[in-house]
Amino acid sequence: MATAKQIYEYIDSIAPFETAMSFDNVGILTGSENASSDIVLVALDATNAVIEEAAKKGAGIIVTHHPIIFHPLKRLGSDNPAYLAAKHDITIISAHTNLDISRNGVNATLSHRVGVQEAQRFDEHCAILGSVSGYDSAADYARHIMDTMKLPGLRFTDRGACKRVLVSCGAGGDNIELAAAAGADTLVTGEIKHSHIMYANDHNISVIDLGHFGSEGMIVPIVAALLAVKFPGTRFIRAGADNDGMRYLSSDIE
Numbered sequence: 356m357a358t359a360k361q362i363y364e365y366i367d368s369i370a371p372f373e374t375a376m377s378f379d380n381v382g383i384l385t386g387s388e389n390a391s392s393d394i395v396l397v398a399l400d401a402t403n404a405v406i407e408e409a410a411k412k413g414a415g416i417i418v419t420h421h422p423i424i425f426h427p428l429k430r431l432g433s434d435n436p437a438y439l440a441a442k443h444d445i446t447i448i449s450a451h452t453n454l455d456i457s458r459n460g461v462n463a464t465l466s467h468r469v470g471v472q473e474a475q476r477f478d479e480h481c482a483i484l485g486s487v488s489g490y491d492s493a494a495d496y497a498r499h500i501m502d503t504m505k506l507p508g509l510r511f512t513d514r515g516a517c518k519r520v521l522v523s524c525g526a527g528g529d530n531i532e533l534a535a536a537a538g539a540d541t542l543v544t545g546e547i548k549h550s551h552i553m554y555a556n557d558h559n560i561s562v563i564d565l566g567h568f569g570s571e572g573m574i575v576p577i578v579a580a581l582l583a584v585k586f587p588g589t590r591f592i593r594a595g596a597d598n599d600g601m602r603y604l605s606s607d608i609e
Contacts, residue, residue: 357395357586359416359446360388365585366418366450370457376481379452380422385437386446392416396594397579399572401436401447404596410443412592418578420461420571422449454574455481455524461574466522468573469500469543482523482530484537490517493541493561500543506569508603512552514561517541524570531555531562545570568599 363383366372375381392415398405401423409417423437431438440447455461456478463483466473471485490496493513501509520541521534528547535558542560545567555562579591 356391356393357589358391359383363448370450370454370460372453375453380425381449381451384424384447384449385440390415390446394590397575397591398594398597399575403436403439405594406439408594408596409445417447419449422451423447461524461571465524468504471520471522480530480533482521484521487517487520493517497563509565511563512561514559525567534560
């Protein structure tokens with residue numbers, strides 16, 4: 356049976372918490388380091404549904420990517436996930452930007468999944484620059500990514516052939532200026548604002564937006580598997596309620 360402290364220390368060994376960006380909030384965010392459980396849920400987000408699932412399954416610990424407490428709390432209502440975690444005495448450990456930039460973390464995994472050969476890391480921007488070949492259009496590359504990653508949908512702009520790609524998981528759209536400065540012709544990310552898309556269009560850069568969950572969800576079973584190997588006496592389960600609930604409609608109308 357693993358303790359929260361043991362899990363924290365193992366995560367720290369592969370994705371040091373001290374490397375998290377200054378705006379971030381990581382570590383043991385609810386509960387106690389002395390908490391122990393023979394069932395641990397692993398999820399991208401500690402939503403109310405995930406916490407209720409943990410309570411029903413008897414999981415006293417949840418490991419998440421996104422922090423359950425990110426912005427300072429001015430009110431803690433009964434509808435707040437942190438309140439619900441405390442109510443059920445559930446300890447939550449969050450590894451966010453430290454896991455994004457770790458050697459085998461979210462960005463590295465996403466880059467591998469989308470076929471980018473790593474050339475340069477920009478950890479301070481949570482981005483990786485590399486190359487791909489064989490895609491005469493962003494439409495071709497986007498279709499390949501959607502099929503390979505088994506995504507239900509994505510959105511993209513098409514500015515031509517994709518050869519030099521900047522990958523930035525999650526809300527990486529603000530790295531579009533970095534993409535331009537690095538000579539990238541494509542940005543693959545999970546979230547991008549309209550103004551950044553317009554900037555990309557002006558600089559002839561294709562944007563492939565996987566959705567935030569789409570760009571990061573693949574790290575959850577990887578983390579669960581690593582923890583299961585390290586702590587064989589504990590069951591690490593991906594939360595069934597861990598999803599963003601998004602559905603997709605499409606049109607071929609130009």
